[in-house]
Amino acid sequence: MHFSLKQLQVFLAVAHHRNVSRAAEQLSMSQSACSSALKDLESQYGLQLFDRVGKRLQANELGDYLRPKAEALLAQAQEFEQALSQQPDAGELRVGATLTIGNYLAVSLINRYMQDNSTGKVKLEVANTEQITEQLLNFDIDVGMIEGEVQHPALSVQRWRSDELVCFCAPGHPLATHPQVTDADLKEAVWILREQGSGTRQTFDRGMHGLLSNLHISLELQHTEAIKRAVEAGLGISCLSRISLEDAFKRGSLVPLQTPQRDFSRDLYLATHTQKYRGVGLNRWLSICEDYANS
Template sequence: MRFTLRQLEVFLAVAQHNHLTRAAESLAMSQSAASSALRDIEQQFDVQLFDRHGKRLQLNEQGRLLLPKAESLLVQARELEQQLSRHSTIGNIKVGATLSIGNYLVVPLMASFMTDHPGTRVTLDVANTRTIVEELLDFQLDIGLIEGEINHPHLHIEPWMEDELAVFCHPHHPLAERQRQLQRQGQSLKPSDVIGQPWIVRESGSGTRQAFERAFHGWLPEMNIQLELQHTEAIKRAVEAELGLGCLSSITLRDAFERGRLVALHLPQLNMQRRLYLAMHRQKFKTAGIEAWLDLCRGYAKNVVTNQS
């Protein structure tokens, strides 16, 4: 073999820090040794992996192509080393979750995971679907739990759980009373009843906004979007302040509905169903920790389905 794992470690460290000195420090080695390792691998294969700008090294296209394979190879080597050393530690994992999932579903999963595997640590990054996908593609995350429908050639997307959006309003909103009147007559609200109302919705790039626009497809040009907010709690507070109607995952609204702070508006003519997904980079090596996390998520989804049956 014409390269060493140490050379790959140096390559990955430089790609992360864009600076040879900082890369060497992160690997607890001298700058000259790191420089030599990087120079050797480039010379051995007659390839340049970085563009040099003074002391700054910027990964070029050739380096970007090598990056995921080098990372995958090192992860497998470390796992093999653990097995050879007879270490049974699952290891730490980095999870990304979209806001509804991260704020309402993932924390119990993290607690269960760390209880089942003492000494492990789960790092959680909560953001919208677009951001989580970008971080998966950049190998900043091991796995993502997302709400949006994504089709990317570099990502493996696995259906995880069923979810449903809910349109809601303040208990004193005229539509809440109209819904009660219609229900006494055996009828329900129609999309035309809500289209012209002021709306407070999630920002573009979020899975919730994607599902909202799909549900109201055809009426979007007529809708009065007053506010776009990044956080579910902010949207709920805005609706409680009687600024308009909201539309969020039913997961995020259970407590508010039970306490009577908000009222669900039922629109049976609209398809408010959607799926939640597990997402990984196709070239990401599945460590024992990642496999354990996937098994936990799949088991949780099965339990939810069983309890709803």
């Protein structure tokens, strides 16, 4: 075997950062040592893994093909090292979750994971569906928990559990006393919504088919809690996951609006890269998620 694990680490770091100096910083190496390791790897096999685009290094077709294989090799090497040190469950699991899942469900899942694996670590990245998808494709995270529908040939996406969005307003809003809200009411209202690219917005837009172009959208915010505070302050009405609204409904700080003519049902999903190596930690996480959905 003519390559080293260090060379693979350099290759993956450069592919991730598209920059040798940033890759060197991540690996605590000098820039020259990092550059030499990459050059040696390419010269040993007489190939080129990157194309230079301005000041960036972009993985070429061969680099993209080899990247998931290198990811898998390193993951297996780390598991082997953990087994040698008699700590087979050690290691960091990188989880990406969209806002509703990350803010309202992930902590319980992390707690269960840590109870089973006290030596392991979980790094949680919370972002919208579009961003989580990009991170999965770039191998920045091991698993994505998303609210939006994603179709990509490089991703394996499976249904996790059901969810629904609910329209809501402040207790003092004129619509709060309506037993049922009509489409005419929805068109007259001022809306505060999640941003484009989020799974919540994707479901809302689908549920408002035929009406979307007539809505008065005054604010688009990236954070669920900011939207809830804005609605509580009387700035408009909104539509978010029931999961994120249950406590507010119980307190009476927000009021659900009945819109039976609109379908806001959806599914939540688990996503992994099709070529992602599934080690002990990832398999355990997926099992916990399955148990949680069935409980």
